[in-house]
Amino acid sequence: MRMLTKLTYLIPLLLTASAFGQDEPPAEGTYEAFMAGSDAAMFTVNNLWILLSAALVFIMHLGFCSVESGLCQKKNTVNILFKNVFIVCIGALTYMAWGFNAMYPGTMGEDWNGFFAMGSPLMNGFADEATRTASVTADYASYTIWTDFIFQAMFAATAATIVSGAVAERVKLVSFMIYATILVGFFYPITGSWKWGTGWLDAKGFYDFAGSTLVHAFGGFAALAAIIVLGPRRGKFTKEGVKPILPHNLPLANIGVFMLFLGWFGFNGGSVLSADPEAVSRVFVTTAMAGFAGGLAAMFTSWAVLKKPDLSMGLNGILAGLVGITAGADSISPWMSVVVGAIAGAIVVFSVIFFDKIKIDDPVGAVSVHGVCGLWGTVAVGIFSTNPDHSFGIQLMGCLAISAFAFIASFVLFFLLKVTLGVRVDAQEEEEGLDVAEHGAPAYTD
Amino acid sequence: MRMLTKLTYLIPLLLTASAFGQDEPPAEGTYEAFMAGSDAAMFTVNNLWILLSAALVFIMHLGFCSVESGLCQKKNTVNILFKNVFIVCIGALTYMAWGFNAMYPGTMGEDWNGFFAMGSPLMNGFADEATRTASVTADYASYTIWTDFIFQAMFAATAATIVSGAVAERVKLVSFMIYATILVGFFYPITGSWKWGTGWLDAKGFYDFAGSTLVHAFGGFAALAAIIVLGPRRGKFTKEGVKPILPHNLPLANIGVFMLFLGWFGFNGGSVLSADPEAVSRVFVTTAMAGFAGGLAAMFTSWAVLKKPDLSMGLNGILAGLVGITAGADSISPWMSVVVGAIAGAIVVFSVIFFDKIKIDDPVGAVSVHGVCGLWGTVAVGIFSTNPDHSFGIQLMGCLAISAFAFIASFVLFFLLKVTLGVRVDAQEEEEGLDVAEHGAPAYTD
Amino acid sequence: MRMLTKLTYLIPLLLTASAFGQDEPPAEGTYEAFMAGSDAAMFTVNNLWILLSAALVFIMHLGFCSVESGLCQKKNTVNILFKNVFIVCIGALTYMAWGFNAMYPGTMGEDWNGFFAMGSPLMNGFADEATRTASVTADYASYTIWTDFIFQAMFAATAATIVSGAVAERVKLVSFMIYATILVGFFYPITGSWKWGTGWLDAKGFYDFAGSTLVHAFGGFAALAAIIVLGPRRGKFTKEGVKPILPHNLPLANIGVFMLFLGWFGFNGGSVLSADPEAVSRVFVTTAMAGFAGGLAAMFTSWAVLKKPDLSMGLNGILAGLVGITAGADSISPWMSVVVGAIAGAIVVFSVIFFDKIKIDDPVGAVSVHGVCGLWGTVAVGIFSTNPDHSFGIQLMGCLAISAFAFIASFVLFFLLKVTLGVRVDAQEEEEGLDVAEHGAPAYTD
Incomplete structure (x- = not known):
């Protein structure tokens, strides 16, 4: 549904804009005339809900900051926060300068090749009267172009933020900043356009309601490539086996997960692209229940496997359930959303253990939560959707195509950075912690 | 007002549902027809506000997590967070599987006994066209059934969360999880149905706008029973007197209180059950002013009594004011809400001191904040309400009936758990802290 | 626009209020009749948005609590939280008792002198039918009087909270509480009335959309006066030069900044005073982009100047960008908001360094963020506004007039407190930390 709205509100309408005095009624076809109508x-109310959703997605970035820094070591906290704050700032700015128009080329009413479109800076102001009024008079339109932009811009930075957690505690700051800028500013809009920009995957019938694949699996598999290039933290995989590196602040991680959950009401609920009562209320239910089911499933699965009630697994299970329902939050029934979320919660436990076993070091479980459960959520649409048009095969193809692109693009980019600037801090800095070594200040003092 | 809406939107209407093509207008009585109407x-907008309220009540669970863990000792932090995360997950799921339909039996249009009704799983999807459309065409309806469910489900887990704080730092995890599941899944809907489900207390004219009694006093007196069975923390009450056990993280507790305050705008404001401008704006004012007055009153009362400006008393005073206004937020005038809140803020200080004196150990003051001030708020409706139908005697009877039920049910259940599984960790675990002893990991590492 | 609404909804209309039965239609001119109309x-929806904005501005107080305590030393954390919690409580109550009516005298439809008006307690309830219904029938009205009050009350406490950060770590608690009460309860409504209450600055054409000057510069220059009277923290300015005093908890400060950013959507977005889609969505975009640009600019500026990537400068840069766009969020174009925010982000770095150089000790950078960038934002309207009525000269005059008033009033008040009660803790208490010395408890325990 996401692109239908876009398609219509930007079609240039031929309207006669006219100045009008206080006593004249507003000219037909203008914003003022529309706002005086029924x-x-x-x-x-539709526009307000999408704006509120943008604010909710914004607060997910506090969630990412807090969950990533909480799950890592104390000595690397400032570094993680710095990276996350940088990403949300640069992500929104590059999206305004390039990404938004690159991701929605079909919305210009022109043909495009379905694979790649050039971006351009978002126009300034509502100078173009035709565009402005089209945004409110077209059949499907339910918000202004500025609302659309700010909602999508808040989404955009998410992908790079997912990588941030995976590469934490050993990545070189400047290299990561360059990587993140290109990932969010250039690569993310490409795969985004394949589906939400009416590209080739959309033409094939691929469905991803709010981004299990377009946002989460994209970020998760970009992260996987990056940590393969980067290598594990020193001392994680020793001859004596895997050494657990404990989270330094679990109440902080807990705050992060609750903020992410809260923000998900906007991430999924806003993806209805209107405040339609039936659609938004069902999405609230499926989203929340999948998150709760994911949390419970991960708590009990990890308890059975690890023989202790593990809080961080429970928290990651909540996120896994939320990622899992994101592709089908509007088309999976409430009870099936419990099933989808619970399976995601179980998957994440085994996935985290699996990546540890094959010696891929992901400090916060980002690849498992966002990558693996993003895939699960996308194919779950092919299994559980109430819409008969959704196909398991197409879902599988779509999520593999986008994940593969993310993995390869991320691998190439990060590898180029490795052989040029280097991507890893030296052993001494890693030992000392990045906060003092790179930022000159610890996160906590007495 | 809460049950009127419910009464109407579920009455099965005999509607002829029909499929329709693109060119036909939507069939009369359908959702589509309604949404094309005036x-x-x-x-x-009504539906959106109740959904937003559900999100706000959700974030209260982060508030509970943070205030409870912040006010307890460092060594038990993971345990508290684990319990709280578990409760919100299991609470919503049991509410979907049983509680929602058990709490609102009168909404089925059938007679019921007014004391106890069987629950059943919430139906899946909007398959029943008649029910779905009834939700928008009946006179009082202002939201869909999914909106109603998710709003009430977020409320439901609150009661058990209140107990969580009181039993903190010495309760056995598995026993508490069983206890909380039964409390929230089975007991809470029973007393809820007495009022909001059009049961016997509703028939008598008892009034509890948003749950001073149905949620807070219920939780507070269930907590009192539990900590009487459980006993105090070791070393709290010694021969030399009461030994204060200091909070381990006050900024965390502060975050928790602000999150609870924020969420209360949805807890009370959403209980208007529509976005009616007059009603919701008055509820915002009475809620906020009672919270502020409660905070000030507790700050100055504790300063006078304890001879020092005590932050945690001030924070509990804010919560006390909020609990106090909850029963009458729509029917107590703005200036009287300041009075109700201020009295609650003073009460909570003396109540905390009182329970310490009689050697009942409540680490976070949950019995005082939610139980005692919940009672106060309910009878305050009988004193200050602008609605002449509200009666002091009926208010007193209603809150005593529900509190007594909560106390007895909680006592019996917790006692049964004590003589079977045991409810308390052993002395060594309590000394060491539950985080390492039960969860194998501390909340903070260096 | 802020005062136009106020002007109309309080004009006493001569309406015949009448009781009506269930079968009669509601009497013309009543709230009930209005709500049955088109x-x-x-x-x-307009009213709902302003209420939500009030809730968002409320959560800014958690932001202030967290950023101020996070940026200060561990030993003074409880003291900072206590002050902030006190301010938001007393601020709302004094605003209800005096400030609201003192700040909007023109709304009574009476002439006033444009410089100073007497306040009075807000009326209780909606007893006055005429006033109540006027609030919904007048042309510009888009919310009830209670909505207006709670939104403005949440704003009011902000000014004193800004001072709280600047005087942290050495101010005497009781003196500060008296100071803050008078500042927020009495001084803030005076300068507020000059513009938003249709006073003399409004008559001159001064423009301050959401308070770069009326809230932020007011608070910032009040803070500057206070810290000049108070003097720097011991050990900050030594013979060997400026000794940096490091923040004690950067994740906490980070939470604070994100909460402030989130709340700013309500601070600026709610200042549209309706949910008008075009206006609110543009304000969301300009606000967010200025904040992001401010963060980036401060990160890179401080990196260049201080030779390290400084997180707290980046965080203050975000706040600087938000303060900077506040005066013109509705009248500066999106791309120019990036420019305004980026300049604010650069300014704040040099301003913080400058105040350190002239030995004015502002532990959290409040004077730079709110004072200096508040001035910048106000004059930026004169430079970048798309509205030709906005004048650089008038903007400069307005912000200097209000800042000068804030500085002088604050100086006189704080000086009087200094020579009577004293404003500073003694050297030993400052060394020991205010938490144990004044509050008898540390913020963190093991």
């Missing part, structure tokens, strides 16, 4: 209240 | 925008 | 849905 559809204005519905438009206003 | 009431659609109002329905949409 | 403007009801629009009024409801």
